[in-house]
Amino acid sequence: MNCIPQVSLIARSPALMRGFWGARTGAIVLTMLAIASFTTSCDTDSRNPQLVNGWVTNCAGPAFSRFSQDGNSGLSPNRPVFRINDQLVLAVPKENWPSTTGIDREPRECKKLNDVPLANFLYFVIRGNWSAGYKLGDIPIVSGKRQFQPDIITVRIQREIVNPLPVEEQQKVKKLLGKWAQEDSTGSREFGGLTCSIPSYAGSPPHCSGSRSNSELHLSYSSYGATPFVFVNADYPSSRYGRIQVYWQGWISDVSYALDIDAAIWKSIADWDLINNTESQAQQGAKVETHHD
Numbered sequence: 001m002n003c004i005p006q007v008s009l010i011a012r013s014p015a016l017m018r019g020f021w022g023a024r025t026g027a028i029v030l031t032m033l034a035i036a037s038f039t040t041s042c043d044t045d046s047r048n049p050q051l052v053n054g055w056v057t058n059c060a061g062p063a064f065s066r067f068s069q070d071g072n073s074g075l076s077p078n079r080p081v082f083r084i085n086d087q088l089v090l091a092v093p094k095e096n097w098p099s100t101t102g103i104d105r106e107p108r109e110c111k112k113l114n115d116v117p118l119a120n121f122l123y124f125v126i127r128g129n130w131s132a133g134y135k136l137g138d139i140p141i142v143s144g145k146r147q148f149q150p151d152i153i154t155v156r157i158q159r160e161i162v163n164p165l166p167v168e169e170q171q172k173v174k175k176l177l178g179k180w181a182q183e184d185s186t187g188s189r190e191f192g193g194l195t196c197s198i199p200s201y202a203g204s205p206p207h208c209s210g211s212r213s214n215s216e217l218h219l220s221y222s223s224y225g226a227t228p229f230v231f232v233n234a235d236y237p238s239s240r241y242g243r244i245q246v247y248w249q250g251w252i253s254d255v256s257y258a259l260d261i262d263a264a265i266w267k268s269i270a271d272w273d274l275i276n277n278t279e280s281q282a283q284q285g286a287k288v289e290t291h292h293d
Contacts, residue, residue, distance in 0.1 A: 085118075
């Protein structure tokens with residue numbers, strides 16, 4: 001059987017993140033933070049592993065022609081498609097391990113972007129070389145297995161999480177949690193464009209924020225014993241693509257690489273985007289028709 005890697009989650013305790021995540025009204029979504037572990041879908045489900053991961057690969061038509069093998073028939077079978085909202089539809093390469101809620105079957109007809117089932121979320125993985133030069137011996141081994149592989153970043157995106165509190169209550173909560181964050185910090189430091197708090201208590205994770213775009217990145221990180229690696233958890237809302245929530249996490253050798261990783265995530269999303277590229281193609285086609293007229 002051709003098993004597809006699937007991301008499984010172990011929820012992290014919100015209490016560990018109180019100071020940083022609480023500094024904004026998105027604190028109610030702390031339970032979404034997770035430690036990623038990779039399994040294969042064939043280990044847990046006897047169904048078609050593509051359906052278990054929510055893959056849709058039978059779409060055809062002009063809206064899907066960007067990644068087609070012949071340039072006009074539809075998607076390449078190596079790029080399952082996922083619709084996050086009406087402004088974000090992605091054709092993600094299989095090698096990036098995309099997955100969402102399982103489906104019973106692919107849509108009978110998939111000729112338009114709206115024919116793609118709406119996904120509650122989308123996981124995928126990106127890889128990089130941000131920690132180049134690290135020593136393999138620096139990665140801890142437990143029971144004969146290395147505990148992690150640096151520079152493999154697990155990403156989750158989903159539609160914006162709406163805060164149910166009235167605006168006035170949101171401001172009160174933000175002010176209170178901001179006070180807690182200040183009390184838990186003895187100052188701040190700069191790392192590669194990030195401003196990171198210095199925790200007052202030993203064992204509390206530092207929290208950082210920074211931006212190179214119109215989205216403000218928020219993250220926390222923790223070290224692994226005496227190794228040079230840190231485990232980074234990022235969680236923030238973005239106004240892009242009809243407003244989405246972004247989570248990512250992974251092991252890297254220096255927290256200062258976080259903004260580069262975040263930029264790589266957004267580049268991947270832009271590269272896989274079907275809507276904006278389809279609209280661009282349509283506009284180019286309209287210009288050609290006008291010129292011929």
